[in-house]
Amino acid sequence: VVDNPKLCSFIMPAIIDRSPLMIAVSSGGAAPVFARLVRARLESTIPAAYGKLAQLSEHFRAQVKARFAQANDRRGFWERVLQGRIAELIFSGREAEAYAATETALAAAEPATVGEVYLVGAGPGDPDLLTFRALRLMQQADVLVYDRLVSSAILDLARRDAERIYVGKERNFHTLRQEEINRLLADLAKQGRRVCRLKGGDPFIFGRGGEEIDTLAAEGIPFQVVPGITAATGCAAYAGIPLTHRDYAQACMFVTGHLKDNSMNLNWAALCQPHQTIVIYMGLTGLDILCKELIEHGLPAVLPAALIEQGTLPQQRVFSGTLATLPSLVAGQDIRAPTLIIVGEVVRLRAKFGWYGAGQTALSPILRDR
């Protein structure tokens, strides 16, 4: 590969071949090694199946032109074919079905009027933690319905001309109630639109994704669910706290720390067990009560505990102490959502791994303490 003339000349661009689709990369000689690295990246980012999809497009080009007199209608047809189920058939290796489905779509009198909803987990905040599937669907959608926990760096990656609808939720102030969100998603899809419902973390872990697809399923609206990196694993990795470890924790439990009438509705007996890690989502305002109850129900006051603020984002802060000390460590620190609390022996490992930025381990900047 190294003596391939196409790659060795810095004036000739480096080529990614997905015939009939071709992609060229060049820095005009200014940064040849970088251009080569970008080419290598694109080579594996762009699935080989893209060539197959371009071939399908070429195959039906004349027929589509004959079928739709208006350029607008042609473009609409192709966008549906290349971004919808037919593309998914090609990507999953079912070419014959894809060609048959294209024939059917061409023969159909009218284009489908029902849209689709993508329930997408956007991960904990760092846009680098988006999945390929999440980004693809974000870029297909005509409408983006998002809430407060989706970072602006991630919103920036959506299609620029997509409509954006903000649906809350600030604490104690939901811009739209959950039932209204469920209704909104269904109504947008019924208008024939492709809706990306973007949620922080994972839609099926404290994301109320189940309630949203419940409405969609009841009304026969197509949907897809895309898992995301949940806050527990994202924050654990970026804070240096393994959630399980052979020597310290053989189980891990996820709960929420919502306060209701100044108390938490948690199964304290189940939480206060040895050899397990407890992860508490949304527990900041109830932190004092949480730590007090855990101690009262039998966990040692010296058990390590950490609070991670804005985990995985450049402004991430980690406060670590014990059940006894964490509330006072955090008090007066002007903490901003989202936060995550991790309780268990595993929190000790953070210091052991040199995660205090002592310089012994040259962590990448995003992993350092700030």
Place this chain on the structure above:
Amino acid sequence: VVDNPKLCSFIMPAIIDRSPLMIAVSSGGAAPVFARLVRARLESTIPAAYGKLAQLSEHFRAQVKARFAQANDRRGFWERVLQGRIAELIFSGREAEAYAATETALAAAEPATVGEVYLVGAGPGDPDLLTFRALRLMQQADVLVYDRLVSSAILDLARRDAERIYVGKERNFHTLRQEEINRLLADLAKQGRRVCRLKGGDPFIFGRGGEEIDTLAAEGIPFQVVPGITAATGCAAYAGIPLTHRDYAQACMFVTGHLKDNSMNLNWAALCQPHQTIVIYMGLTGLDILCKELIEHGLPAVLPAALIEQGTLPQQRVFSGTLATLPSLVAGQDIRAPTLIIVGEVVRLRAKFGWYGAGQTALSPILRDR
């Protein structure tokens, strides 16, 4: 830009401008809508900071040429700059530091001889669920150290010329013992190599990632940890089972189902609580014992339970029943690892959401039952 002669062998290509880096997309007229969609995708896939990195490369080009007489040494220098900490500085908006670090690197007598280890979660199987960060590091690494739970579709995305080292682990047959893997990672890095330790799922949830970085930290070897979609959330989304749901489960617990001397070392009292979902990793061989113990410790025999085989992959199969019926449903089915077991009322929702492929909801193929 569009009439840049270098790129004009392409018929009117669509351009992504990251000056001095330019990327052109064309189908030679065969599939124009598709070419435009690919351009839109690349536009948001390729960070704006790539232009800044190419500018840094252009800025130092003459100096690097003067410093390194050999083309090989120049290339080595650029690869370290463009894929290492300096690139991370640019990506996180710290340009001044990046330029200073490049000056320092140029002035240094010898290139650094210590490598780096990337502990990367590869997710549950579907390559579409890789994160951008995971793929980037897979493509930077000189060596790939992987185990059985990493799908071949994912391995195909690594750098082609990277060395690949398989370290097990079949059940009851670990190709390398954990201590040997820890040692191997440290030794490879000490040879100055960039090592990608690729693990199925998430490295900090039953991935023994903590043990591996323990050795690295002790020996002062730089490392990064990249979270992945853990099997629980991946399988839940692809099988249509929310792990939490306001009406059914306010907590979720992850455990492993390893058998030891024909029994499972689990805290049954903590597991057998109402209103929570239990996720069991690696529980296939102990399924009978698991279901029996859960019933004996107080969970209802009619509690819904599902086993997901090769979750998120095209060959995914889902067996759902109850604690009483699941073992016999699965018996004789020639189940292949990896598997995941989900126990709780939420398993009911799968049927409600039309996940049985009844055609009411036109799910994308990958979400259908097979």
